[in-house]
Amino acid sequence: MNETGGPERVYVVLDSFKTVTDRFNLDIEIESLGGNVLVPTCVEALDQGPAAPGSYHGSIAGFYDYLEPSCAGSPTGAEGITQILLQPGEELDASVETTTGDPTLYLLSNCAIADSCFLANDMGTGSTEDIVYVNNTASSQYLYLVVDADTNLDDYILDIVIK
Numbered sequence: 001m002n003e004t005g006g007p008e009r010v011y012v013v014l015d016s017f018k019t020v021t022d023r024f025n026l027d028i029e030i031e032s033l034g035g036n037v038l039v040p041t042c043v044e045a046l047d048q049g050p051a052a053p054g055s056y057h058g059s060i061a062g063f064y065d066y067l068e069p070s071c072a073g074s075p076t077g078a079e080g081i082t083q084i085l086l087q088p089g090e091e092l093d094a095s096v097e098t099t100t101g102d103p104t105l106y107l108l109s110n111c112a113i114a115d116s117c118f119l120a121n122d123m124g125t126g127s128t129e130d131i132v133y134v135n136n137t138a139s140s141q142y143l144y145l146v147v148d149a150d151t152n153l154d155d156y157i158l159d160i161v162i163k
């Protein structure tokens with residue numbers, strides 16, 4: 001990831017132990033990351049409105065521990081929240097990667113009420129986690145996606161896919 005704030009030149013090298021004579025295919029993807037999509041409080045998540053699908057790089061350093069839903073194992077670290085809007089039949093695929101800690105991802109139906117947590121995933125003990133949810137109801141749903149942990153997290157990359 002280019003974190004310099006300006007353009008950065010890097011070199012991709014194809015190397016091997018033998019002389020490569022065959023054809024090869026090299027796939028290179030360059031993706032622009034959005035900024036902070038997670039906010040510290042329910043009120044700010046409501047103000048911000050639904051997150052657009054995409055990949056975001058931000059930080060939740062300095063956020064607070066307001067939410068400790070039991071459905072997510074009562075995570076005692078600070079959390080970041082973003083609103084998600086799902087139309088009927090749409091699927092949310094969210095995944096998070098953090099530079100430190102052991103994140104938990106969960107969904108709230110009401111961002112002011114921790115016990116409105118209805119789906120959580122804390123399968124991994126490392127720095128990545130993902131969650132999948134399908135709106136099988138007949139109406140659109142406003143949900144709140146939360147990145148939380150037992151200890152305070154810092155930088156994150158959050159991918160939000162809605163299909």
Ligand SMILES: [Ca+2]
Nearest residue numbers: 067075076077
């Ligand atoms: Ca928390």
Ligand SMILES: [Ca+2]
Nearest residue numbers: 102103122124
């Ligand atoms: Ca985890």
